[in-house]
Amino acid sequence: MNTALITQVAAFLWQEADMLDHGEYPQWLESWTTDGLYIVPINPDETDFENTLNYACDNAAMRAKRVARLGSGESISTSPVPRTIRSVSRFRVLADDGEVVTVRCAQNLREFRKDVQKHYSADVTFELVRTAGSFLIRRKIIRLINSTDTLQGIGYIL
Structure with a gap:
């Protein structure tokens, strides 16, 4: 096990989670490759x-539109703005070819909006492209463990 790589990957993914929880969407968009895909399948x-x-x-174009909707205040799912806290853990490197690192982790997300708290758990798989001292996201696949009966309308990025 390459603990140095796990540490570097975990630090990057914790930073991504923190950006999303604090609405730092422009910075989040910059953490992607131009050909990157953000995927939330209905069937896990x-x-x-x-x-x-x-x-x-x-x-990339759809991610930018999603971020624009989140920041516009015009989407019903973003009024009032949900508050989120996500925990990312259980990092496992699935592949590493020297350029791309594929990692799977667990994500638990708590949402609080309109005096209601919701909880979403997911297995998340990332393809991370190495850059100078860090990574860019080429693919993020969020497999919700109860996606077929839980996800209704969300006003944030999983």
Whole structure:
């Protein structure tokens, strides 16, 4: 086990979670490759994302539009703005070819909005492209453990 790599990956993913919890969406957009995909499949076992229905399958343009909607105040799902806290843990490197690191982790997200608290748990798989001393996200797949009966409307990025 490469503990130095796990430490570097964990620090990067903790930073991503913190950016999302604090609404730092422009910085979050900068942490992606231009060809990156943000994917939230309806079926957590799905692997053919381009040919199936997903909650999200966002390329760079769609991520930018999602961020613009979140910041506009015009989306009903963002009024009032939900407060979130996410915990990311259980990091496991699945592959490392020297350029791209594929890692799977657990994410637990708590949302508080309109005096109601919700909880979402997911297995998240990242493809991270090495850059000078850090990473960029090429793919983020959020597999909610109860996606078919839980996800209704969200006003943030999972």
